[in-house]
């Protein structure tokens with residue numbers, strides 16, 4: 476048994492935070508599986524349960540659903556084997572697995588190619604240019620507008636500038652590029668910043 480299953484709580488955050496955007500059916504929901512509670516402390520059965528429960532809850536989301544994990548422990552020993560195992564399980568449901576890892580992961584980018592994920596989401600601590608060079612020919616690169624300093628605390632002009640900068644680096648990535656916030660978007664992010672982010676993203680994506 477996994478007490479206080481973390482996925483449901485996180486999913487509700489996304490559902491509650493983006494009601495306006497969700498009505499447009501353009502937002503992909505993201506659910507998290509806690510790498511420590513489930514991977515390191517749980518059994519294989521716990522992990523299977525977590526993945527199945529996540530998909531039962533969100534598989535019919537209008538614009539799609541992504542299940543992800545993250546980990547900030549020594550990567551090769553404590554994260555990579557479990558991420559490989561999780562992705563193997565998720566691949567029973569879909570082959571479109573995206574992996575998000577918070578923080579300074581530049582040094583482990585070469586290892587991430589071994590996870591089996593089809594996309595990697597990086598936060599603002601990783602240079603998209605380097606991520607593209609290391610993994611762009613293996614997986615889709617996603618990122619990485621700073622959710623706090625830019626999306627939450629910045630002006631709409633700063634948001635527009637950073638979105639354009641992300642596209643400038645990522646758009647020619649061989650397997651593709653998806654603009655994304657560097658990590659979870661804070662509750663008190665101004666809606667004007669979100670609208671600017673989406674508007675500029677659409678403009679840049681159509682260029």
Ligand SMILES: [Zn+2]
Nearest residue numbers: 576577657658
């Ligand atoms: Zn993150």
